[in-house]
Amino acid sequence: MADLILHQYATSPFSEKIRLLMGAKGLGWQAVEIPPILPKPDVVALTGSYRRTPVLQVGADIYCDTALICEVADAMAPDPALYPAAQAASARVMAHWFDTALFTAAVTYLFQPAGAQSMLGHLAPAQIQAFAADRKAMRGEGNALRMPLPEAIALLHDTFGRLDQQFRAGVAHVSGPALSVADFSLYHNVWFIRRASELARLLDAYPALQAWHARMQAFGHGKVHVIGSEVALAVAHRADPAAQSGGVAPGSGFEAGDAVTVTPTDYARDPVAGVLVALDARRAVLRRQDPRAGAVNVHFPRQGYEVRRAG
Numbered sequence: 001m002a003d004l005i006l007h008q009y010a011t012s013p014f015s016e017k018i019r020l021l022m023g024a025k026g027l028g029w030q031a032v033e034i035p036p037i038l039p040k041p042d043v044v045a046l047t048g049s050y051r052r053t054p055v056l057q058v059g060a061d062i063y064c065d066t067a068l069i070c071e072v073a074d075a076m077a078p079d080p081a082l083y084p085a086a087q088a089a090s091a092r093v094m095a096h097w098f099d100t101a102l103f104t105a106a107v108t109y110l111f112q113p114a115g116a117q118s119m120l121g122h123l124a125p126a127q128i129q130a131f132a133a134d135r136k137a138m139r140g141e142g143n144a145l146r147m148p149l150p151e152a153i154a155l156l157h158d159t160f161g162r163l164d165q166q167f168r169a170g171v172a173h174v175s176g177p178a179l180s181v182a183d184f185s186l187y188h189n190v191w192f193i194r195r196a197s198e199l200a201r202l203l204d205a206y207p208a209l210q211a212w213h214a215r216m217q218a219f220g221h222g223k224v225h226v227i228g229s230e231v232a233l234a235v236a237h238r239a240d241p242a243a244q245s246g247g248v249a250p251g252s253g254f255e256a257g258d259a260v261t262v263t264p265t266d267y268a269r270d271p272v273a274g275v276l277v278a279l280d281a282r283r284a285v286l287r288r289q290d291p292r293a294g295a296v297n298v299h300f301p302r303q304g305y306e307v308r309r310a311g
């Protein structure tokens with residue numbers, strides 16, 4: 001199996017989702033610590049202009065978004081399964097909801113004035129300002145990742161209360177009796193809130209949820225080796241992108257070889273331009289050329305991303 005290189009940073013919840021997944025799957029991986037704010041020249045050399053965190057690199061194949069990274073890791077190391085057949089739909093739908101609606105509530109809750117200090121207190125005042133400006137620009141005109149604070153708090157209590165009840169009723173995992181991708185999507189949200197000292201006390205009312213979190217945490221992060229971003233770029237440059245079976249699905253309105261852009265529909269809406277290699281109901285794959293990374297295939301999930309003809 002080619003080396004797995006995760007471009008991530010320590011305080012990123014979506015990175016933690018994948019670090020824990022590596023532990024659960026018993027995978028060895030390499031970590032590149034990337035900047036939490038723009039500029040990220042070595043990330044976008046691989047991705048085009050996709051700037052979100054984390055990104056998984058396998059040779060010259062670059063996988064954006066943790067929803068897709070979970071599928072890739074599951075195909076490489078099927079045990080334990082992330083999409084057990086008896087929970088296939090519930091696991092995927094719950095995971096998506098935790099990664100979007102619940103994450104928006106968690107971010108709103110944690111970055112209220114009382115929380116920002118515990119989340120960003122390790123930074124100098126100028127760094128806090130730069131972080132705030134970066135995230136404001138990333139959220140865009142629709143102010144994605146924010147909702148009214150009372151609704152965010154209500155959503156967190158409602159969700160955690162129901163999950164706590166379900167765990168107390170003896171259901172071992174989030175979407176049913178078996179572990180699934182939904183456990184990892186809930187996990188990173190709880191992990192994020194637990195980092196917020198005072199505000200983490202919101203979780204005190206949910207002991208069964210906390211016990212589940214401790215069981216998940218025991219997976220650890222697997223065997224990790226830290227490398228520099230220049231090493232990762234050299235790996236991409238040396239490798240050829242993997243052959244894509246499947247191609248572009250008939251009736252999609254696109255053909256292989258079309259010049260297209262792929263853009264997140266929610267936040268960090270920076271279009272990535274390339275030549276379409278594969279497209280179906282689950283994935284879009286673009287080929288692009290970069291002076292430092294060489295030829296790379298950049299892979300996106302279809303949900304949450306828009307494919308458009310370039311120009």
Ligand SMILES: N[C@@H](CCC(=O)N[C@@H](CS)C(=O)NCC(=O)O)C(=O)O
Nearest residue numbers: 012013014036051052053065066067
């Ligand atoms: N849907 C994306 C969301 C990823 C995301 O929002 N990550 C945060 C960090 S936890 C981010 O990109 N923040 C801005 C940045 O790192 O530049 C995924 O599942 O990968």
